[in-house]
Amino acid sequence: MLLLLYNGQNAVVQALKHFIPAYLQPTDDKGIHDITSKYLEELSDSNVTVRRGFALALGVFPSDFLAKAWKDVFSKLSSSCAIEENLENQDAEARVNAAKGLVSVCKLLTASRKLPPLYSGEDSMPLFLVIKNVVMRSLFETLDDYCVDN
Structure with a gap:
């Protein structure tokens, strides 16, 4: 059952990777913000299956969606x-x-050549420093957690 759920989530995420650019092209920043915000909200859902799927889905968002809210997505x-x-x-x-x-998300944002330099609004910290100082710390803490789980 778990393998079926895992394969199902991956299939949906891969489909979403193509669906968003083809069918969800908002005409303004508000539309992009609304879509991205909805996905971010689902990361707090009480249903763990929903949280699992939406976390993976954010990883296939188009880079122009991610660029508009990259700090919120990272956070x-x-x-x-x-x-x-x-x-x-x-x-x-x-x-x-x-x-x-x-x-x-890190791969998408750092690989995109068409995006302007990304800075956080409050302290003008460039994307790469946020990845180094915030994202990497979070990933290292996750590794510690996994050492305990096993």
């Missing part, structure tokens, strides 16, 4: 890598998928 995926306070919401696979989504 939410990074916090989704951490162990939840509520025991009922704890799920190792949701954290694994959040880490996978986080890595995919």
Whole structure:
């Protein structure tokens, strides 16, 4: 059953990779923000299967979607890598998928040549410094968690 769920999630995520650019092309920044915000909200859903899927889905978003909200995406995926306070919401696979989504977002944003330099609004920190200081710390903490789980 778990393998079927895993394969199903991956199939949906791969389909989404092609669906978004073909059918979800908002005409303004508000449309992009609305779509991205909806996916970020789902990372807090009480249903672990929903959290697992949406974390992976963010990793295949088009780079122009991610560029508009990259700091929020990094923040939410990074916090989704951490162990939840509520025991009922704890799920190792949701954290694994959040880490996978986080890595995919980093790859997409750093590989895109058409994007302007990305900076965080509040402290003008470039994308690469946020990856180094925030994302990598979150991924290393996730590794510590996995050492405990096994």
